[in-house]
Amino acid sequence: MSTEPQVEGTLSVTDSRTGQTYEFPITDGTVRATDLRQIKTSDDDFGLMTYDPAFMNTASCRSAITYLDGDAGVLRYRGYPIEQLAAKSTFLEVAWLLIHGELPTAKELEGFEKQIVDRMVVQAEVGESIKAFARNAHPMGILEAGFGHLSTLYPEAKQVESGPERMEAIINTIAKMPTIGAMAFRHNQGKDIVAPDPSLDYSTNILKMFFGADYEVDPRLVRALDILLILHADHEQNCSTSAVRAVGSSQVDTYSAVNAGIAALYGPxxxxxxxxVLVMLREIGSAxxxxxxxxxxxxxxxxxxxxxxxxxxxxxxRATIIKGACDDVFEVTGVNPLLEVAVALEAxxxxxxxxxxxxxxPNVDFYSGLIYEALGIPTEMFTVMFAIGRAPGWVAQWLEMIQDKDQKISRPRQIYIGSGERDYVEVSAR
Ligand SMILES: CC(C)(COP(=O)(O)OP(=O)(O)OC[C@H]1O[C@@H](n2cnc3c(N)ncnc32)[C@H](O)[C@@H]1OP(=O)(O)O)[C@@H](O)C(=O)NCCC(=O)NCCS
Structure with missing residues (x-):
């Protein structure tokens, strides 16, 4: 992909209100919405806007990270097909790829893996504040609070113009997302927190932090978890990523920008x-x-x-890959009886x-819950698993946004449909 806008032609528009014709450049298959502002009926007219309430047809950025062709069912990270990455790569390698744009060398990968597992540990005060939550508090709410807490523990992350500070925050985000998620999980269960073990890999650490230091980790389950995380790692300008970019455009620190993504992801x-999906499958109960x-x-x-x-x-x-991973997981854990309901529903x-x-x-969520359940992860933790997987995508997109010279603070326009000016009425007169 070229990094410079490719001019492809022009769009001629005639405004029937004035009879005037305008010519706008078409670059990368788009016209600039701000160009339309030239279309006016008078000098004091604001100019023509586009109305696109759910951003159905608005490119909010130019991005070199993820390519998605929804009609053809194609997903690529930095050009690499998701199928190849799921088959051959690891989650942390994919994280590096998303952030840096290229696959790491063996040395870079080794250094990155070490940096991440070393940073998985989270400050004790975050654990203390989690204790204040109700036992049945939703772990996504706790995750939001945890990231709010991190933003106060790393005030230097406010220096979003500093390359080294940005990278610190990026590494911390990927490293600490599962640890705070695991703390929330253990809190919900009334169990003590399990500290990460820097001698273990990332995904093994996740399972141990969830289920206890004595938990026997089956390498097939670790691999299945790694694949699930790879599949969730990025998905271009989805709701949570757009939230991270929009909030990050205010130049708030990385943890707070990521928190916007966590909040968006929380939505059903x-x-x-x-x-x-799991709630639905349980309600249906049988094929x-x-x-x-x-x-x-x-x-x-x-x-x-x-x-x-x-x-x-x-x-x-991603649904196709997950369906395949189901078989590997169920080989270890035994088949989830809800699989039969899911297969019948799909057919x-x-x-x-x-x-x-x-x-x-079917989308990525149709089968992922069945795997999580087979791994022993309860439904309220599923979205946390998604957040762990999506963390590299959020930070890679945030980094791209913060370095983009076209980027300004996100601030959409509106079509005002409220009442015209009217005088205040005293409460006694209403
Ligand atoms: C993902 C989702 C929000 C996309 O929404 P969208 O792009 O706005 O699509 P629309 O809501 O315009 O759907 C188009 C049509 O399909 C229907 N539709 C979409 N998803 C549906 C679903 N899961 N079940 C039943 N009908 C559905 C809509 O009612 C609409 O029908 P209509 O044109 O007759 O009114 C939507 O498909 C959905 O709610 N899916 C279930 C939740 C889910 O799995 N989300 C995870 C996404 S990764």
Whole structure:
């Protein structure tokens, strides 16, 4: 991809209100929304805006990180197909790739892995503040609080113009996300926190911090976890990443910008979907009830969670890889009985006109929850797992944003539809 805008032609627009014609450059298949401001009916007219409430057709940045073709079901990180990365790479190698743009050399990777595991430990005061949460507090709420806490513990991260400070915060974010997640998990269970062990790799540490230092880690489960994290590592300008970029554009510190991503991910239409899938599968209970549930979906009484995607109008390539990983995990843990319900749901949906016409296919969340459950991770922790996986994407996108010369503070416009000017009425007169 060229780093400079490619001029492809021009767009001629005639404004029927004035009869005036304008010519706008088309670069990279887009027109600049601000160019449209030249289209005015009078000198004091603000100029033409575009209306795009969910950013359905707005490129918010130029990015060299992730390529996604939703119609073809293609996902690449820095040009490398997700299938190859899931088959051959590791999560931390992918994290380096996303951040730096190239695969690391063996020496770079070794140094990076060491830096990350060394930084997994989290300050004791974060653990103390987690103790103040209710036992049943949602771990995503605790994760948000933990990252808010980190932003106060690393005031130097405010220096977003400093390359070394940026890299410190990036490494800390990837390293400490699972540790705070594990602290939340242990707190929910009324168990003591398990400190990370710098002699172990990242994914083994995650399982040990979750389940206890004595937990026997099966390497097949570690690999499955690593693959899940790779699949979640980035997905271009999704809701949480856009939140990280928008909040980061205020030049707030990295931890606070990442916190915006955690908050966005918490929502059921984004990261909360894999949790919602498991709740849905449990409610359906057995493959015999699939057809009744489908009737509810079609009569708009329910959503088929884990299906549909803003960008993919084809099989989500990550769903295919996860389906494969399910087999490896179930070989170790035994088959999750809800798998049968999921498979029946998928088959029914893919053969149903309602889903075919709307191009609704399984997304990454449809099967990931089943694996997490098989690993012994409870549903309320699923979104935390997503956050651990997405951390490298958030920081890579944040870094790209902060270095982008086109970037200013994010500040959309609105179409005002409220009342015109009116006089205040005293409360006694209302
Ligand atoms: C992901 C999602 C938010 C994308 O939303 P979107 O791009 O705004 O798509 P729309 O809501 O416009 O959907 C288009 C049509 O498909 C329907 N649809 C979309 N997802 C559906 C689902 N999961 N179950 C049933 N119908 C669905 C919509 O009702 C709409 O129908 P209509 O055109 O007759 O009104 C949406 O598909 C969804 O809610 N999925 C379930 C949650 C989920 O799995 N999220 C994880 C994403 S990784």
């Amino acid at each position: 239409l984004h990261g909360g979907a894999n949790e919602a 015999d009830n699939v057809s009744d549930f489908m009737d509810k979906v079609k009569s708009r009484e329910a959503l088929l969670m884990g299906f549909g995607h803003r960008v993919y109008k084809n099989y989500d390539p 029914t949906a893919l053969a149903d006109d309602f889903f075919i016409q709307r191009k609704l296919y």
